[in-house]
Amino acid sequence: MFFESGLLIVTHLILPAAFLIWLWQAKESSKLEWFTTLLVVSLFSVHIFLIGRWDVLSYYLRFVLVIIFLIAALKSFIKVKSLLLYPPRKFVSYLPLGVNSLVAVFFLTVMSSYIPQGYSFSGEPVQLAFPLKKGIYYIGQGGNSPTINYHNDNPAQQYALDIVKLNTLGMRANGLYPRSLSNYAIFGETLYSPCNGRIGSTVNDLPNLIPPERDRQNIAGNYILMQCEGADVLMAHLLRGSVTVRAGESVEAEQAIAKIGNSGNTSEPHLHIHARKANTGNSILDGEGMPMIFFRSFLVRNSIVFRD
Numbered sequence: 414m415f416f417e418s419g420l421l422i423v424t425h426l427i428l429p430a431a432f433l434i435w436l437w438q439a440k441e442s443s444k445l446e447w448f449t450t451l452l453v454v455s456l457f458s459v460h461i462f463l464i465g466r467w468d469v470l471s472y473y474l475r476f477v478l479v480i481i482f483l484i485a486a487l488k489s490f491i492k493v494k495s496l497l498l499y500p501p502r503k504f505v506s507y508l509p510l511g512v513n514s515l516v517a518v519f520f521l522t523v524m525s526s527y528i529p530q531g532y533s534f535s536g537e538p539v540q541l542a543f544p545l546k547k548g549i550y551y552i553g554q555g556g557n558s559p560t561i562n563y564h565n566d567n568p569a570q571q572y573a574l575d576i577v578k579l580n581t582l583g584m585r586a587n588g589l590y591p592r593s594l595s596n597y598a599i600f601g602e603t604l605y606s607p608c609n610g611r612i613g614s615t616v617n618d619l620p621n622l623i624p625p626e627r628d629r630q631n632i633a634g635n636y637i638l639m640q641c642e643g644a645d646v647l648m649a650h651l652l653r654g655s656v657t658v659r660a661g662e663s664v665e666a667e668q669a670i671a672k673i674g675n676s677g678n679t680s681e682p683h684l685h686i687h688a689r690k691a692n693t694g695n696s697i698l699d700g701e702g703m704p705m706i707f708f709r710s711f712l713v714r715n716s717i718v719f720r721d
């Protein structure tokens with residue numbers, strides 16, 4: 414957890430601050446050089462805005478980044494207004510411009526690997542009701558690229574979502590990586606059926622693990638696999654003893670069916686949900702992944718869902 418916290422602070426605080434201070438303070442020799450600095454800082458900022466896990470430090474910090482970026486861009490523009498468009502005709506004055514251009518090409522290459530593919534889907538999606546209520550929910554893993562959704566390489570879980578709940582500070586837990594389950598905002602929340610359908614199978618007796626403990630034998634932990642129209646939907650990592658439905662039972666959309674826990678191969682309390690085309694898997698975890706639409710939206714990392 415020490416390593417994760419350090420990495421998170423470097424990528425979400427120290428690096429963005431360093432880029433913004435650079436944009437704010439840099440002493441460019443021409444407008445063109447300033448433009449390449451602005452380009453590099455813009456690309457980095459958009460990249461971390463999109464792929465960052467902003468639920469850990471605070472979702473609201475994401476917008477602080479945008480505001481500081483806009484102020485820094487304006488400040489730096491005022492500073493270079495009186496400069497010439499091109500640098501003096503000396504090799505050394507073109508050097509920073511060249512380095513900036515290379516870094517910009519690097520960021521563009523990285524970003525083109527997940528934009529736009531990560532934010533789009535192919536094939537017919539299944540329309541579902543969002544299975545959680547009362548609060549602000551955050552998509553930690555979601556989308557059609559491994560950069561924003563670590564499930565994406567797995568055919569059945571191509572469009573899987575990992576969902577957490579945000580507290581009043583915009584964090585998914587009290588603390589960065591607390592060990593106590595009750596510190597996670599989503600722990601114990603009620604899970605509601607995402608469709609009118611039938612329960613396929615369930616598991617209800619696996620223990621709630623203390624983070625970062627994982628159960629690698631029972632990947633899904635306590636789960637409900639249910640048949641919705643044209644899709645099988647799996648909801649995993651549920652609270653031990655909380656599943657109130659049985660195999661073969663018919664349920665209605667938004668009917669309470671379980672509670673969120675921390676069972677199975679999970680790093681912390683969250684809801685894992687994915688859909689596969691009906692009857693395409695032998696075990697609960699295989700099959701052909703299917704995109705899910707909630708409230709007419711294809712949810713991806715950093716999507717937010719407000720629920721009464």
Ligand SMILES: [Zn+2]
Binds near residue numbers: 574686
């Ligand atoms: Zn998951």
